[in-house]
Amino acid sequence: MTTETVSRPQTTPGRRRAVSTPARVVTARTVRYGLLVLFVIVVFIPVYVLLVTSLKPASETGVTNAWSLPDAWTTESWKLAWESLSPSLWRTFTLAIPASIIAAVLGSLNGFVLSRWRFPYADLVFTLFLFGMFIPYQAVMIPLRQLTLDIGLPSGIPTLILAHVVYGIPICTLIFRGYYATTIPADLIEAGRVDGAGMIRTYASIILPLSAPGFVVTLIWQFTSVWNDFLFAIFLSNTRNGPVTIALNALAGGQLTDYAASMAGALITSFPTLVVYIILGRYFISGLMAGSLKS
């Protein structure tokens, strides 16, 4: 006796159910991939224009032929953009890296205390921190400038580091607080307490080792927002001691713009943050999944 088994498509958790016929599954999958690819193209449109324009000689650039490939490919504008931007590029690293790390560390400490170690009115303090994210900074630029002058910090990178750390505290605290609230059970802290561990010991031996995903999300977020900031940069520094966004603005902001150089400059300026996202993007997502931004 032969047994005929009706072949059923495999069901693994997360895959489409077996009830659909194979043809429908294939169509659904094609549609899905089709959409995904379509969106990739759509998302790339601005990048295409940036690239193509940056490789044209200045005379060819113009809004009406934005889509056409260059008649004469040239890297002239890239060289020009690089010359204008490179001094401030290195400076911007000296701004973004310390600012991100310090803000992240503070965020971690704050997040730990506010979610797990706690003190009276900790939630109120957290809410007040959060509210600080929402002020429109243009309004406070003049008093802010006065404040940083009074503190005595030299203008440029040192002042910007201070500003970005302070204004980064709320978001970093938010990220870590959510992360610790979801991933560190309160019992773990209790157990540590019972063993006689103080706050620092608890942080160093229990919390810190588990903090990597939180740090990834925070560092990426902070690095990107510091690298890309323009407002604080023009008020608290100048073209000689400021970050690359000022230099890019000088390149792209005049009235008789060299479009090719501006677009090359935009690409150059975006490169470090792009690299950060491409390399660490996966950790960004898994950091988010570990509850960093959950309520």
Place this chain on the structure above:
Amino acid sequence: MRRTSWIAGLAVAGLALAACGGDDGDEEETGGTTGEASGEVEVFTWWAAGGEKAGLDGLVSVFEQECPDFEFVNGAVAGGAGSNAKQVLASRLQTNEPPDTFQAHAGAELTDYIDAGQIEDVSDLYDEFGLNEAFPEGLLESLTVDDAIYSVPANIHRANIVWANPAVLEGAGVSTDAPASVDAWLADLETVRASGIEAPLAIAAPWTQTMLMEAVLIAELGPDAYAELYDGGDWSSSDVTSALEKYGQLLGYANADRESLDWPDALNYVTGGQAAYTLMGDWVAANLDLEGMVAPDDYVYWPAPGTDGVYQWLADSFVLPVGAPNPEGTKCWLKVVGSADGQREFNVAKGSIPARTDADPADYPPYQQSAMEDWAQDTLAPSLAHGSAGPVGWGDAVNSAVGQFSSGGDVGQLQDALVAAAESQMG
């Protein structure tokens, strides 16, 4: 263990605060308390790139020769058509770290700074450098506020010029000479449209439209009544109403995408043959030169129709801020700015004409030569769009009203807004 926690907590608190307050490095501050010692002169402008920068470089080269004890420091901030620079400047003036000198439009735009006591009276420098003799009467009058002068102009630009494409005009059967009045211009525009050019008048974002509106006001009201408008005159008069109506008609011949253009784009419509006319200041001449265009073959220009004999002026000038770190350096800079050599180097590169009357036209390209002739004899009229007629607040309110009109407002609304703007400034 608990004690350690406390100590550790204190330590972190202490460290964090120390990190905040400790870096008294030896980096230069903007506006430099080190200015005096090393003879730096920080010149604050929005001329960060392109043709604007070329003029600045010209000044700098003369400065280096005439003021060898001092060192030029470029404090330019780009973007927002000068608005970024103005914001940063305002914050620096408020916090008492002014640059050694800064760029400002001469005329009424300086009112804000004068009122706030932020710039010095430089009348004695005028005496010292002999500028009272070198600059024309009309200009000196416009620059004087309560018997004091607060800035040294580097150049004079003219705002009321129309630039046209002769090929397009000839193709439509229209003369390449200036129309005698706004009405004649409207008729010509209709003719050009009939020949297939849908939008014969190329104009750009609201501030350029304000320039067009001002040119119509000058033509319809005459230069004196027009200047009166900025000095207590009546914006609600019926003369103004009919002028605004003609402005509205002109706008009907303009390109629909004007909001998203800047003046070079509008100019490109003309040189590319998609439009016949554009109205813009004479910095256009330098642009056209760069592109290798020659009048009258490739382009023609004339004072805006109805404004022949009126020189609507604006001037880039430099000032001496109160509390400047290196006033001696600034004075030397101002001397260069007002000098014949300085003005020549600056203006040849920038496309404007010197404010001085003793300049040699032979040094200059053809457009500037004709402009210098006009400058010597025309009636002066101020420009709100470029700061010689009123303070920034007025210009901003008018630009907003004009922008609203452009995106579908009516003349009544425009006029009301203009009246309100004048009231809030004069009141």
Place this chain on the structure above:
Amino acid sequence: MRHRIKTWGPGLLLVAPSIVAIGVFVYGLIGSTINLSLTDRHSARPAENYVGTENYGNLFSDDRFLHSLRNLAVLTVVFIVGTIFFGLLWALLLEKGVKGEGFFRSIYLFPMAVSFVASGVVWRWLLNSAEGQNAGGLNALFGMLGLDFLQNPWWSHPTWGMAAMALPAIWQLSGYIMALFLAGFRGIPAELREAARMDGATEFQLYRHVIFPQLSPVALSALIIVGHMSMKMFDLIMAVSGAQFVTEVPSVYMWQTLLTSDYAKAAAIAIVLLVIVALLVIPYLVQNARAERGR
């Protein structure tokens, strides 16, 4: 009592520097801004009198301000709907696990890494409002693809122009919202889905009754974050259209007002913006705090 202080004391100390920093740099500055908004400082000269809420009254009878509020409303709604739509769509497409998920995720996420100053350079071109023969940017693309009917004046349209201004922002932030939703989806236990399937639920019902309700905290935080970014949007608008009437929002109006040295009015606009953001955010924060107390 002393024992209890010993418990939470260190925590408070640890957070103290942040509290001080936020207190000074955020609340101190908000305070001085509120103070300024109650004076008659309409020029660079020092203020002379307190005028109570006169500046606020003037704002709300100022057509230009009301117009800017309307623009802000259009911008915010389109921005929120757009990012949530695309973010959710992409998360849906990816959440079941597709080949190359990492690739697609990175592509959708990377626009976040680009600064508005840089992307403004190219979006200025893309949103150019010339149509037909002179078309540039997206209008030209539509023309080339035979989609002429899609050509439109983009942001220079008097009534709906701000919807177009939201496009660059949607491009930049949909990936972030996608990441939030993906994290949310992945956070739903597989057993929950299996159980629903066992009960005979269709895919649609599964999403509607099981998955989406679980996502509402994520959706809410996405809404808050995107909403508040929209209120503060400034760099983008300045880069694409410059400061002009048709695209004016309160943050741009405030910038222009600062230029005219009308400090009291600018401060009033800033506080109004702050209040609007607060109205959006405080309910979230309150609900957040309550939910946590219940944990």
